[in-house]
Amino acid sequence: MGPQNVTYIGSFPPPYGGVTVKNALLYKRLSSILDLEMVDLTHVKRLEPSFLYRLARALLSRDGALVIGVSADWRYRLTSILYLLNKRKMSRSILMVMGGRSPESTAYAERMNGYLKVYVETEGMKRAFEQMGSRNVDIYPNCRERPSTPVKVSRTDGSIRCVFFSLVSPDKGSRIVLDAAAALPELEFHFYGRVEEGYEEEFSSAVAARPNVHYHGVFDSVSGDVVGELNRYDIHLFPTLCPNEGVPGVIAETKMAGIPTVASDRSYNGELVEDGVDGILTHEDSAEELVRILSMLSSDPERVDMMKTAALESSGQYVIDNYLGRITKDLANLEEEHVDDADLIS
Known part of the structure; x- marks a missing residue:
């Protein structure tokens, strides 16, 4: 008993x-x-x-x-x-x-x-x-819970839409993403999350200076359909610099949404992202590296679509x-x- x-x-x-x-x-x-x-x-x-x-x-x-x-x-x-x-x-x-x-x-x-x-x-x-x-x-x-409705992998078509879905802070790689956005005006960059205290003014100024960057505030991941929201995008960005990064729930959510992740190769990210299959691990923590990867993916939408399918197929381990x-x-x-x-x- x-x-x-x-x-x-x-x-x-x-x-x-x-x-x-x-x-x-x-x-x-x-x-x-x-x-x-x-x-x-x-x-x-x-x-x-x-x-x-x-x-x-x-x-x-x-x-x-x-x-x-x-x-x-x-x-x-x-x-x-x-x-x-x-x-x-x-x-x-x-x-x-x-x-x-x-x-x-x-x-x-x-x-x-x-x-x-x-x-x-x-x-x-x-x-x-x-x-x-x-x-x-x-x-x-x-x-995470299994999505209530089956997720369909969206075909990559037109401008690549990138999403950052974490605490918005330099330690999480926000500056790297913003610098990459400045170098890639043809791509869209969407931020979700609380902005770290003391970083608000710098972040707001950077967003205002980049027409291809959009901030959507904090998403209610408990009552909202986070998988449906993430499914609107093509690539998830997670260039964290945190030395003690755990296992971010957003990677499980992006897999369920059929979205590949570009992540820094630190902490346990190498266990979560299969490099070249359902995402890509960066070799250095820089905007130049992120620009290189996103430029390559933008020129090869079929590869992005294959990664989307692989991400969705790997999501079962997080249900x-x-x-x-x-x-x-x-x-x-x-x-x-x-x-x-x-x-x-x-």
Whole structure:
């Protein structure tokens, strides 16, 4: 028999970001199967008393299990609390790793071995965790729901339409894209996403100076049809410069939309984009490299169409239905445990 209650701890939208969107989807699907309670860390971070109490109760109570979906800092905090104060409940709980950072030490990896299961997003992450001593790691990619209507690969015709669908910041490669747009006036460039604080004026000026660049604001990826929106374009641009880039959900979404990605070859992008098949990995982080690739693709629309088909065909590995069974099985197979107060501090 499974645990009487399961609490999902994580941050949820708004705001809309990689962690919050991933949590919203997983919570939505698990709550249709299990009796779930939610503790939204967005309210905990604001020090709202009722949510602080709910978090403490979830971490220290003897019954039930936890599903924890958090980024690196909160992962360390919650793991440490459970390891020190409630190992028994920890052994019934699941950690969903958000982002690409592996354990900083073997001691931290050993603490995470206290969980029933730790889910990471790629094979490369799994290997990195295991090299640090993790023994309970499995893979849950940055999943999305299967589109409600079948996606048709759009034929590349006329001017290439490129889309940037991330946090709009220099670290995510926005300057590289804008410089490439200035050199390729015959191509269209469309930006979606929140503009990083302190970068607004520079970005607005750059957009205003380029007739082929358009900014569409923040897209509601939870209630909106993100796949349908992305399907309007030909090429997705992801020239991120972030050294600790995790697994961006937008790459799963562009695959489902039948859109190839041009991405920088860093972090785990090489596992997500098959170079030359369903996208292209850049060899250097520069506008010149992006101009070279986009010029080549613009002159060969048939190749773009083949990449679109390959992207769509590879999207199945990111459909959440393919992974829910193993997570619910982990929780459903738990035996009820009744522990003494002493067990909580063992």
